[in-house]
Amino acid sequence: MRLCLASAFVAAAAMASHLNNSSGVIVEGPFPQDLHGSNFTYPFPIKLFRFSSQNQPLEMAFMDLAPTPSLKRQKVAVLLHGKNFCAATWGETASVLQAQGYRVILPDQVGFCKSSKPRDYQFSLPQLALNTFSLLHALNITESDEVTIVGHSLGGMLAIRFTLLYPDMATNLVLTNPIGLEDYLAEGVPYLDISAHLASEAETNYASIKAYEQATYYQGDWIEDYDVWARMLSAVYAGSEREAFLEAQARVVDMVLTQPVANDVSRVKTKRGVLLVVGTKDTTAIGKQWSPPNVAKRLGKFNALGKATQTKIANCTLVEFEDSGHAPQIQDPERFNGALLKWLKR
Ligand SMILES: *[C@@H]1O[C@H](CO)[C@@H](O)[C@H](O)[C@H]1NC(C)=O
Numbered sequence: 316m317r318l319c320l321a322s323a324f325v326a327a328a329a330m331a332s333h334l335n336n337s338s339g340v341i342v343e344g345p346f347p348q349d350l351h352g353s354n355f356t357y358p359f360p361i362k363l364f365r366f367s368s369q370n371q372p373l374e375m376a377f378m379d380l381a382p383t384p385s386l387k388r389q390k391v392a393v394l395l396h397g398k399n400f401c402a403a404t405w406g407e408t409a410s411v412l413q414a415q416g417y418r419v420i421l422p423d424q425v426g427f428c429k430s431s432k433p434r435d436y437q438f439s440l441p442q443l444a445l446n447t448f449s450l451l452h453a454l455n456i457t458e459s460d461e462v463t464i465v466g467h468s469l470g471g472m473l474a475i476r477f478t479l480l481y482p483d484m485a486t487n488l489v490l491t492n493p494i495g496l497e498d499y500l501a502e503g504v505p506y507l508d509i510s511a512h513l514a515s516e517a518e519t520n521y522a523s524i525k526a527y528e529q530a531t532y533y534q535g536d537w538i539e540d541y542d543v544w545a546r547m548l549s550a551v552y553a554g555s556e557r558e559a560f561l562e563a564q565a566r567v568v569d570m571v572l573t574q575p576v577a578n579d580v581s582r583v584k585t586k587r588g589v590l591l592v593v594g595t596k597d598t599t600a601i602g603k604q605w606s607p608p609n610v611a612k613r614l615g616k617f618n619a620l621g622k623a624t625q626t627k628i629a630n631c632t633l634v635e636f637e638d639s640g641h642a643p644q645i646q647d648p649e650r651f652n653g654a655l656l657k658w659l660k661r
Pocket residue numbers: 331332333335336481
């Protein structure tokens with residue numbers, strides 16, 4: 316009996332070390348145009364990371380740009396998309412970084428875009444960070460490389476969690492209008508059952524995405540460069556994996572509400588520093604739509620959140636764009652990419 320118990324603990328320890336990061340295989344395309352319910356044409360070739368997570372076989376789609384020119388010491392940029400976007404949205408920034416000698420990795424997270432949409436998945440920020448970390452290891456990217464983690468919106472919240480979990484994998488951290496700079500439930504957002512998020516995800520379509528983004532991201536403007544991303548997203552809502560996508564996205568909303576990073580940002584540690592880029596006209600706050608007016612009115616004030624967050628993070632440079640909303644890299648790519656490169660070359 317005693318022997319039995321002891322070996323159970325040994326087995327558990329071995330398993331824990333095995334599961335620290337998931338091993339998987341990289342599969343090269345070409346793949347069908349409609350991959351896991353997204354038919355959008357990505358700007359660079361797609362590869363798949365096939366791995367196992369929560370005892371399910373999963374596929375994470377990603378792009379991997381080789382640096383031109385290539386440098387002696389590998390410099391890597393990992394670009395993390397927001398909830399209403401995909402890896403493809405970072406295409407222009409990826410090309411700019413590639414031309415500066417960076418190897419650029421652009422993953423679609425599990426539950427999004429061209430990646431698997433498992434029905435019974437415990438969505439958590441540490442889980443998505445682990446998936447990303449495992450992908451990097453499968454690509455032979457390690458702590459000895461210079462790695463810049465870049466995240467927009469939900470991708471920024473994920474980048475913060477990634478850096479907290481794997482500080483040795485973050486030489487630089489770049490956050491662009493990250494969500495989660497405030498703890499929404501603590502601020503008074505009423506907690507809703509996941510089924511409520513599922514109902515609102517089910518109502519999402521091209522018109523609702525356009526109306527929301529036009530107001531919150533682009534101050535009433537709407538041009539082809541914004542429209543392309545609304546069409547990319549609405550095609551997933553209307554696509555071949557619609558039901559699984561709605562379920563995943565409802566769980567993602569719950570993840571954002573229940574797993575705040577706001578109180579942890581002061582523990583963020585990087586090898587070189589943090590760049591926080593903020594379009595100060597942004598008013599994004601998860602749960603604001605169903606909050607009472609007195610709660611809603613104090614949420615999502617990016618004109619104050621950037622400055623407040625900068626004081627909490629060590630080595631943090633703040634760049635504010637006063638005429639941009641939630642997506643400064645889409646609204647003014649040249650200015651965004653310029654600020655990014657200037658900081659990276661500091
Ligand atoms: C898990 O990964 C981290 C980050 O690379 C490493 O520091 C740690 O030693 C690993 N733990 C185990 C049990 O393998």
